Amino acid sequence: MSTQQQHELRSVDDLEAIVDTDAHLNVTYVGSGYLEYLDEPWRNIVTSEESSFSFPKGDLFKNLGGKTAPDRVETPEKEREYMKEFGLDYVILTSIGNLTLPVFSNDRFAHAMARAYNDWLVDTFLDESDEFHGLASITTHQPDKTAEEIDRIADHPQIVGVSLGSVGIRPALGNRRYDPIFDALVDHDLPLVLHGTTGTYSTAHPDIKRSLDTYWELHIVSHPLGQTLQLTSMMGQGIPERYPDLDIVFQEGGLGWIPTAMYRMDGEFEKRRQETPLLNRRPSEYITDPDGGFYFTSQPIPEARDPEHVAWLIEMFNGQDNLMYSSDLPHYDFDSPGEVFSMLRPHLSDQALRNIFGETAIEVFGL
């Protein structure tokens, strides 16, 4: 692989359009506008002053008293500030709090929270301006209800996908009970966008959470593990063969987990065929095939001392065709497009850069 690339693109400003494929709306607190959209009986319980509701967290001190606290992002004005500051032409808006829905105990409440978020998102952002695109929030407690919600919300022109937290889904997504969800997604031509979480480990994987001391430690394993679990389950249960038209996007796992998962799956595919008879090709072929339906967002870009190593990782899973830039604003480990561009430019072709920063996302999300 050559490290000397001929370039027309000299800076991130030369790119025609930059798409941020993981732009977070941070409304994870009681008092935020979206909880007002809840149906009863939930609304009066959750929004009252005596509410004891909080999103799953435990003693994970993510914000370090303010050193690493994310901004609240609940208005178009705030989102536009970020878009302007970091040169983002398109943003794919993703919830933070609703990624924890899979660990909620109360099925009815979890589905109500998804609906409320979607209504709030449309009212507050999508109908306010067509410069915003968003992912509809879903949960998996009652798959036929999930399919109903997808049917309800999918036709909005700025809903470009469906967002689901990957931690706490039991059993994992390869299971047949989720078929109504995949059917609805394929019907409406919407990608499934999976995103890991950390605080949910208190509920979903208490042994892991309890084994570690700090958010620092848990955060390192939480996203790669959560995404690997779902990718493995879906691959193992033949989702790419059962739903060849389904696009699946994995956000915020970073990059290192992808070749690791991919090579291990190929190894098992060769040796344990009777456990995955549904697969006709190696898992790596589905993943690296530009039409295979697997996509990945870039944040957090590996903190490699030698940026060329990041390019090696990208080549392993054919990221030039399936990797999409993401920021993860407002989180403390966000990546600005300029920084990612500078890191990758010496090692990737102009077309690969154009794909990663916008063209692939424009295609996947129909922008």
Add this chain to the structure above:
Amino acid sequence: MTQHVVCQVEELGPGDRIITEIEGREIAVFNVDGEYTAVLNFCVHQGGPACEGKVSGTVDDDPREWEFSWTKDGEIVACPWHGWEFDLFTGEYLSDPTYRIPTYEATATDGEIVVSMDTSATDS
């Protein structure tokens, strides 16, 4: 060395900070418990507004004690972009002291806060 008056002493009480422009540079001046320090408001990481983050302390890295001990209270700022911690007096990045944000001398003189800047290296 050039001297720049930033504000009156009363305008910068203990725990306060002021961000101002001196010779084309954005500079933050802090009052850390009666001592003054000035720091360039430009994070060495990715250019974020380092001096606008949370000012607090940090955890001492003495491995002999199991209990964490809080130290340098009020002397550390965490850049709001990625949490990089900087010592307000030395400008050093605590995780890797080979990185440092430029700092400048700040004193209270005749009721005014004065920052001294040596721009001889960049003057033509």
